[in-house]
Amino acid sequence: MASITSALQKLLPATLPPSLSSRPGTLYQVLSRYSKDGVGQRVHQVRWGMKGIEDCYWEVTRTKMKLGGTHGKAWGKLVWKGKVVSKHDEEIRGGLKYTWSLGASKAPPTKSTSTPHVEGTSP
Secondary structure (H helix, E strand, O other), rough: HHHHHHHHHHHOOOEEEEEEHHOOOOOHHOOOOHHHOOOEEEEEEEHHHHHHOOOEEEEEEEEEEHHOOEEEEEEEEEEOOOOOOOOEEEOOOOOOOEEEEEOOOOOOOOOOOOOOOOOOOOO
């Protein structure tokens, strides 16, 4: 299995085109990776999760891509903290200004300052 993976990686270019990347990017780069230019996908701004805002996303209902998926317009319905905010389609703003990712926003895991006590060791 490892040999198949390494063989496939050798066939790919050193830097993947935006359409093959799974990394966050502009709204249009993320949406252009999917069929129908991302219509039906859920996307969120990465900064929402960094601010501790969870379960928020845009449900994409319509897109108009330009320049091979690097620019365009997208419309959708906003779901904020699990509740639908916009009942009608509205333009998704900040497509180029912010970093976007697929799915609903999640807060990053918090780092614990205390170390867990293991039985048989002194604290």
